[in-house]
Each structure stands twice: as structure tokens, then as C-alpha cells.
Amino acid sequence: QKEVEQNSGPLSVPEGAIASLNCTYSDRGSQSFFWYRQYSGKSPELIMSIYSNGDKEDGRFTAQLNKASQYVSLLIRDSQPSDSATYLCAVQNTGNQFYFGTGTSLTVIP
Amino acid sequence: DTAVSQTPKYLVTQMGNDKSIKCEQNLGHDTMYWYKQDSKKFLKIMFSYNNKELIINETVPNRFSPKSPDKAHLNLHINSLELGDSAVYFCASRQQGANTIYFGEGSWLTVV
Numbered sequence: 001q002k003e004v005e006q007n008s009g010p011l012s013v014p015e016g017a018i019a020s021l022n023c024t025y026s027d028r029g030s031q032s033f034f035w036y037r038q039y040s041g042k043s044p045e046l047i048m049s050i051y052s053n054g055d056k057e058d059g060r061f062t063a064q065l066n067k068a069s070q071y072v073s074l075l076i077r078d079s080q081p082s083d084s085a086t087y088l089c090a091v092q093n094t095g096n097q098f099y100f101g102t103g104t105s106l107t108v109i110p
Numbered sequence: 111d112t113a114v115s116q117t118p119k120y121l122v123t124q125m126g127n128d129k130s131i132k133c134e135q136n137l138g139h140d141t142m143y144w145y146k147q148d149s150k151k152f153l154k155i156m157f158s159y160n161n162k163e164l165i166i167n168e169t170v171p172n173r174f175s176p177k178s179p180d181k182a183h184l185n186l187h188i189n190s191l192e193l194g195d196s197a198v199y200f201c202a203s204r205q206q207g208a209n210t211i212y213f214g215e216g217s218w219l220t221v222v
Contacts, residue, residue: 008150032209043200043213044153086151090211097166098204098211100145100153 003027004091006101014109019076021104023089026070032092033065035074038103039085048074079108113137114214116201122220123191131186131217133201141165142184143202143211144176153200159184160206191221 005024013019021035032051036044050056050063050072062075072091076083089101114135123129135142144156158166162178173189188195201214 034209038151043215045213046210049209088151088153092209095166097155097158098143099155103151103153105151 002101003093003099004089004101006089006104008102008104010105010107012107012109013079015079015081017079017108019079019083019106019108021074021076021087021089021106023072023074023101024070025072025089025091025093025099027091027093028067028070029094030070030091031094033063033072034090034092034098035061035063035072036088036090036100037085038088044088044100076106079106081108081110084108114201114203114212116199116214116217118217119215120218120220122222125191125193125221127191128187128189129191129219130188131199131201131219133184133186133214135182135201135203135212135214137203137205137212138182139203139205139212140181141204141206142178142181143200143204144184144186145200145202145213147198147200147216149197157184157186188219193221195219196221 035048038044048063050065056063060077064073086103088103141160147153157176175187178184198216204211
């Protein structure tokens, strides 16, 4: 079992819609969770981090964490074509190492 | 200035060759990583170094040997390259105690 699992997609949403990205992790003791965005041919960049259960909002992005279910999600409201990218979920586990999911490819259709 | 820089960015080489990828970070971080990203976008950790000491080696073949001459540099040497080594290799760094990982721009390795 991989440390972090994501649906690889691809996920397509129309411009202006809400995109929902999901992630599960295996190490129940993990404390820190992240979403990275990776444009084609570029390196991953951090867009959100979340450490406690519940929702965390930053502009059009909302990260949601449920530690009991070992589940992390990212909602992108009012999706824009510029949001088209691969979104990588990352988890910092109890060994203080960072593990990434396989990424979900998102396409926002104008 | 680029915070985490890798060279070369592109590398095409034949099977059986030995090659190196260099990485330098100017952020003053004490933890550095090598990640491998395959064609399916899976970003897999290979090595983690903290203050020049190897912390983790995630079931990487011993053809891969990291070398850290100082805490600002983490180079990756690969012996006897195989077709399956074709991937993008990302160097990254992080300050111990902080949660943000900074990635280099990646090195595209193609083995033919």
C-alpha cells in the first residue's frame, strides 16, 4: 500500500465550477498535510497546508482534513483555465518524511 | 537567484553509462532530498539527507549513490543506467522544523 493515494483523473470541470480533489493516507499518526500544484514541465509548488481537522480557506482554495478517516481534500472554487495542472497531495508522516501521491490531473475547460 | 538549482536540466544517454546530477541550494536549509517522478507523475522519495547525513534510502538500487559534500549540495550519481531510470529527478530542500519543501526545476533523464 502506498503512503498516499489519489485518483489520477483526469478531472475536467467547466470554467467557474468547483473542482474537488481527494487524497487518503496510510500513516494514522501523520500530522501535516499539503497540496502542491505542478504545471506541465515544471516543478511542484506548495499551495496549501493543513494541520488540524476541519477546513482551511485561502482565496479560492479550501483544504479539508479528516484525520479519523485519514482523508484530505482540496476544493477549488470558481475554477479558472489557469488552474489546469496536476495537483499532488503530500503527507508528513510520523517519521518526519514527506510522501507524495500520484497526483490528479485537472483540466478547466473555458 | 534560484533557490534550488539542478544541473543538467536535460540529459540523454545510453544504457550502461554512468551519469551525475548536481544540486545546490542557497536557502541555508539543512535537509535535502532527491525525488524521482515517473511518467505517471508519481513523485517518489529516493534519498533524504540532514546535515550531510543520510536519513532515508527508500529501496533504491545501489546503482544510485547520493553524495553530500556539504549541507548546501546533494549530488546524485547513477551507475550502469537502465531504460527504467528514465524519469524526472527533482532535488528539494527544507529547513528542519519547517514544513515547506522547495523543489528544484527538475532534471529530465532519458536513457536510450
